[in-house]
Amino acid sequence: MSRTPFRRTALAVALGAGLAIAAPAVASAHVGVTPDALAADEATVLTFSFTHGCEHSPTTALRITMPEGLASVSPTVEAGWDIAVERGDDGLVDVVTYSAATPVPTDLRGAVSMQVRPAEDAAESLAFPVEQLCESGTAEWTEIAEEGQNPHDLDAPAPVVSLVAATDSADAGDGAHAASGEAATESAQGDQSADASDAAEPLAIALGAGGLVAGIAALVVAILAYRRRSA
Template sequence: MSPAPARSHRAARLAAAIAGGALLAVAVPAMASAHVTVSPDELVAGDHGVLTFAFSHGCDNSPTTALRITMPDGLASVSPTLDGDWTIDVERGDDGLVSAVTYTAISPVPTDLRGAVSMGVGLDEDTPESLAFPVEQKCVDGTTEWTQIAENGEDPHSLDAPAPVVTVAAATGTGHGEHGDAAAPAAAADSAAPEGPWGVILGTGGFVAGIAALVVSVLAYRRRV
């Protein structure tokens, strides 16, 4: 094979590889965005937070009319957020705690627009390390149940209809972390600063040594000149 055809074949293979990579780069985010997501996806045990459940699709291109979100065990409180785009229906268990929340859209959400609902949640100190929120997405035509939960060692991204999951980190014992974080720089500064008269003596000695080194350098330069 002559050099010219060989270069042509290599160029064709390179172009095909680039095109394939571009398609994959577009396809992966598209597949990921097809899920109902939750943000943030991590909270701290014993703390409070606001969870936002979002979607940017319908059921087989049918507009979304409602989201029914089931609450997992381990939540101390649930407070759905009032929103002019949704009506809210709260279900409670025998213990009085919120067991499910249904958000019904005032107008169906088109499949190419992003929709979102939110709720405040409170966690116990002994809340499990993982909280799954099964979601039933109701549409003008059809329903999609986002209820699959990954088994131990299973990649959740391999699931067809995964439930949104929030990871729960262990409490650090410093409240919300604000006081601990503020105290850390002060503690670092205190440990870095010399204590007592020895700090003054050492600092003065370093300054004198620096001046002496400068004088020696100037004199040596003048002798060379």
């Protein structure tokens, strides 16, 4: 009997498995921020995380631009990162650059944090454009969704947090102060929770799983057919 059916089946299995593994990786390729909501005129620790480099090149630095509407910014000193702060003419922090003492491999999670306090008149959402510098190349996470546009449709979305009333801050992550304390503790333990947006898109997972199941099913059918013809 010809081995062609088995070769085709093996190819189907390989493609299905590859899709199952690669699709979530592609879907999670961005810089995330936690928490995603904070209260005006209250200090909150924001953690910016990433789990990839620039086309598989290790990350050497994150350059984060501050949005308008922040009354104060205090970068967190953490082992393994050097910090440079750029200020505007008004004395407020404009840009914070975190440089890795050792480049972060593309398959490891990296995270940096800062404490921010939005002004009372800050906008309802605050975007933090991020330039990710790598040993080879850069990635600019600077796209901001327009009104009515789905942020998940963007190729390179900037991390965004929503502003809530102080009385609603408990509903937006157990309160800004609680979020601040939790983030600080997690940073000290090196166990920050991954941003929910870093999880793979459900559609990508479904496609990958479907491809793998289809490949396995094809293999089973081919084996049964071979046994019948050999009988």
